[in-house]
Amino acid sequence: MNGPVVVGVDGSPSGLAAVESAAREAERRGVGLELAHALAWSSGPVPPGVAPWDPDGAGQRSRVNEALTDAEWRARKVAPELVITREVLVGEAASVLASEARAASLAVVGTRRVRGLRRLPHASVAGHLGAHGSCPVLVVRGRQNRTGPVVLVDGSAAASEAAEFAFAEAAERGVDLVVLRHHDRGPDAGSLAGLRARYPDVTVRSRPVRRRRRALAEAGAGAQLVVVGVRRRNATTAVLSARDGRAVLRHAHCSVALVPSGRA
Incomplete structure (x- = not known):
């Protein structure tokens, strides 16, 4: 757009x-x-x-x-x-x-x-x-770090819109993309393969999350941007696709991008 x-x-x-x-x-x-x-x-x-x-x-x-x-x-x-x-x-x-x-x-x-x-x-x-x-x-929140990575929360399950936004931001900013995923889910390579091919210059690092709440609250430590998917259920309700995504919005140490998907 x-x-x-x-x-x-x-x-x-x-x-x-x-x-x-x-x-x-x-x-x-x-x-x-x-x-x-x-x-x-x-x-x-x-x-x-x-x-x-x-x-x-x-x-x-x-x-x-x-x-x-x-x-x-x-x-x-x-x-x-x-x-x-x-x-x-x-x-x-x-x-x-x-x-x-x-x-x-x-x-x-x-x-x-x-x-x-x-x-x-x-x-x-x-x-x-x-x-x-x-x-x-x-x-916009926290210190504006211009060198840290972009972090995608729950990338293996996030809406494609959030993942694509995160890849594009990492490519434009010239930094790595860190993907946080559930420790009990399989590798995220399959779901992100197309985006890896479209953004070959983006280095992707996958980080499994075990202590989920703490990890999400600290997701922005050292990062310049955290990207979270927002799944719109109807015209009046939106939920963060990550189970504990509210912790990211409330406690992140850097700016947070909410990327919508579904019906507006």
Whole structure:
């Protein structure tokens, strides 16, 4: 997909880190960057004639413009020639970002949680995007390691979309791919043979997992990216294909990519 990279802008430190990562990803993919800021409807009464999404009037607009200007400044420090657009979206952050990301090649978010999404992975915007979006979601967290490998969680059983994304990322970044698999499953060579042939320059290392929960929680140690498949069961539910995949999203030491498969 040649759509833009969409990143949520909320003015928080994690949000600004996400903007910088999104700018790098957009430059690497040769696409534009969209800075998306969500304006929620006011939960309380507002004076007559005042828009419910703008109860503070000029004060609200000033804060939004400041957040977007700061985000664009951060993005241009990373990629000065990048084509950047701004969007101010009215509605709950997770929902409007999911809608905006339908035409994107990648959605990028920080680790700031959003209430009211308890049934989704990590109760986060990322979980909602995984359930409703149609593109991979990059959750920016931890230190940005530019030399470590890409890690594919549960590669022998992961959806083909997640495995292909992991191979492509490893090839583009020029690093190894580490595949974590159940210790009680057979070798993953068969399921990944086609991808190995398509990406001959990627060195693949398979690592069996015995103490599963601990291994998954530490999956990102020394890595620059962990890739996890998200299996969408229907329009409102998404689950991580790895049995303990939530531990990866919650405790990984590096950024995590959620790659969807199934019906949106």
